[in-house]
Amino acid sequence: MSAEDARFMALALSLGRRGQGQCWPNPAVGCVLVREGRIVGRGRTAAGGRPHAETVALAQAGAAAHGATAYVSLEPCAHHGQTPPCAEALVAAGVARVVAPFRDSDRRVDGRGFDILRASGVAVQTGVMEAEAARDLAGFRLRVAEGRPRITLKLATSFDGRIATASGQSQWITGPQARRTVHALRARHDAVMVGAGTARADDPMLTARGMGVERQPVRVVVSRRLDLPPDSNLARSAHDVPLWLCHGPEIDTATAATWEAAGATLLPCEVRAGQLDPASVLKMLGARGLTSVLCEGGGALAASLLAHDAVDELVGFSAGLAIGAEGLPAIGALGLDALEAAPRFDLQEARPLAGDVMHRWTRA
Template sequence: MTAEADRRFMRLALTLGARGMGNVWPNPAVGCVIVREGRIVGRGWTQPGGRPHAEVIALAAAGAAARGATAYVSLEPCAHHGRTPPCCDALAAAGVARVVTALEDPDPRVAGRGHDMLRRCGIAITTGVEAEAARRDHCGFLSRVQRGRPMVTLKLASSFDGRIATASGESQWITGAPARRLVHAQRARHDAVLVGGGTARADDPMLTVRGLGARHQPLRLVASRHLALPVDGALARSAGDVPLWLLHEGGSVPAALCERWQDLGARLVPVPLGPGRQLDPKGMLEVLGAEGLTRVFCEGGGQLAASLLAQGLVDELVGFTAGLALGAEGQPSIGALGIGALAEAPRFRLAEAQAVGPDIMHRWVAL
């Protein structure tokens, strides 16, 4: 197989793996393509809940044709016994002759052991194919394993002058229907959607994926130190149907209020406090990482956005900008950062920009 063919099939494996984004945590969203004599005989991707793994799905599709074939896997196959046997064992038992991977899995339970196990079985290994693209696709899983926290996408929909609402609080709708539809698609590619308590109180959002025929909903997260949230709003009414986690200061919320939210179906998650006696963003994300979350989609508000940016916790910044101006009296999309010099401002690199109906979507990645 030529190097170009390896890249082509690995790109397909990555595309397949991306189908699992948002519904396979704590596992990575892996894709697998099995090729024999230049023909695809099997393909698969990690299934909802994280299993079966991509390799198992692809091998089942290939059947006997997997013997002597090449398997393209977007991450090193697992080498440990979890809820399922190691994928390395499945590849070896199927008689695969060669395995091509994009990245070594940094999980200490794997971390090169998968490649070594396959080599000991006489299987040829090629790794590092389309590695940069794989790092982008697996950034959430890699972040959880290597940094102890999920990757964070901060989404802001604002006027041309960076306002998210008028002075009176009116915000629906600054951007148009096409932009809002794209936001729902972006939610679906994340494990969880996060907002601050102020946004929850002001907008009473559902934070669900709608209009796309989604069979899976992201986890909903609300950060509110004292659980100062309406118990008769949309979030409360739907807490028993769509998972809702409330991030709060442990020990500071009255027991009766905790019981009320738990009776509604919400899960209460204590997180540590940081400077100023506010919820610590880094500590909050580390708690979420320990729970297995890999990708979090933050939709504000301004104070939460500022706290994440100030601590360098935003990995991607997605902006939807509308062609209207609300003026200085409008509510800013980002709260105070305390920046006194340009050199102190968090910087991002433009990754893409496109028109979405009457609005502009621009996506930036952390430097």
């Protein structure tokens, strides 16, 4: 890998990151066209997934794309959808070389994009910044491989791991900068998910505010019985911002009709051991195209996801106050008898946030 290839691939990856949370069900891809050492076109997958990054970059480059090198953060697509394949568009534009980290594991592509390029005489190089691209596209690749989105569990707690006082007061444990960082996290995820208890107690909007996003994350509420207040902020805004309700099979038709009239999408899921089965919930969300979900609690939902080994990343915001044992714990009972059975995560970063501390962990 040359220094030039690394430089321009890093730029393509940074462009792709700008589309995270905006592109599902498509991956957030970046593309940079370089000719004789000069950038002649750049683009990222647009909000909603179309147009693709290559299409945007080629349109910007025009005739200058002829003989250029295309740095793309994922194999160019090979299938006909709403637009022709990007691999064919690169060939038609006269691109001489394509550099990408790895193939697209989507069965509709899976090396076929590279095959189209090579068959037309375009040089293809892979393996450039593969590890970095794998982190950026982890959610998309996980949905392709396992049919579920990548799950980030976010918790904002006191020093002693409480998310509210005994009376339920929780606003605000952490400060303004931590809360703004949470909104940025929401903007980078396809969806924000909470349990029914959190939806009832906090009456949240679950939107990404102050981030200038084109496409708000889907709001997902996990509620077996759909025992949610029909006059909540979520209900009032369901026609404007998508609201998906994961529920069990026993809800009555009147309740279902009320929420559907409000604009919510109802997603029936399986029940196991008296609660919604996390695997069923995540498969349902993956089947509808979500690649990344930010779970913001509460404790029962967090415990359920952890117990089923469904959490890929933890993001914690810890404040310098103590609430005490009578406060509400961040994570519900896990039923662990041995420390060896506790889910483990590896620390990736820790930094201060104006009086609070943010710490991020990934699956060990």
